[in-house]
Amino acid sequence: MIRYQALKKKPITVAQARKNMMVYLKNMANYKMSYFKGMSYDLFRPIFEEEYRMVQTLFKKNTDVEMTKKKRVAEETLLQESFKKLRTDQALGSKAFQEQSTEETKEFSEEDLKMLLEIVLVEEFRVEDLQTKYPIIDWEIHIEDSRKYWKIIRVSNITEAYQSFEDMLKAFDREDLDTLWSLVKENFRSIEPTKDMERALWVELKRLYEPDKEDTLWKLQRYMHDLLTWRLYGSCAVHHVFSTRGHCIYMLPEKDYPLTTEDMMLMLSRRLQVY
Secondary structure (H helix, E strand, O other): OHHHHHHHHOOOOHHHHHHHHHHHHHHHOOOOHHHHOOOOHHHHHHHHHHHHHHHHHHOOOOHHHHHHHHHHHHHHHHHHHHHHHHHHHHHHHHHHHHHHHHHHHOOOOHHHHHHHOOOOOOOOOOHHHHOOOOOEEEEEEEEEOOEEEEEEEEHHHEEEEEOOHHHHHHHOOHHHHHHHHHHHHHHOOOOOOOOHHHHHHHHHHHHHHOOOOOOHHHHOHHHOOOOOEEEEEOOOOEEEEEOOOOOEEEEOOOOOOOOOHHHHHHHHHOOOEEO
16 A cells, blocks of 8 residues: 555656557547657647547536526516416406406396206217227137137127126127127028037027027926016117026017016016116
């Protein structure tokens, strides 16, 4: 440490100073060492001082820019104060106008003011109406972890999975339901469904669109008299009548279904729940 302190206090020679300047110019100003070959210290030092000054002033604030910024801030402040003053004047004028109007409206009674009011009914704004509609193009059976689903395939390769017919009706509109029936009917036009999920979808849609009084479902209506519930899925316009025993009937408003008189009376006596 003593030797280092002694070397640090030792005055630097001209050769060392010239070498330090050359290293600085090489690293900071991209000079080549060969450029200074044979150059005296008196010619070398002004070059170093000029480059050093340029590097140092590069990181200092530009006076012209600062003046321009201050001028802009001053102009904006003046503009804001003028705008505030204008708003104050307008508010004072509006207050005077309101006081004058108050004096004039004192002659009106409460009933007269109510007659001037007009109630305008505004239709409910629904976000769903702005969403893009992706039509159904195909369907298939999807199996995942021993569970089976109806996989609905839409345009742009958008897929949806449903495990129950009821969940499908809650998400579908009438166009989706009609398209799915067309696809299912086309698939089983010449062959019989073999898989459980295929058969279940085929049976439910066929009962919905092509009711047949010889179907076993209509013969089981006598077991549906207890705790009968009647729902309407508004998106696809499908009526759903079911009991706690698991008997379900899906119906479209325009179709004629072989309902018994007892079931129709029970439906009319129950409150229709709309979903």
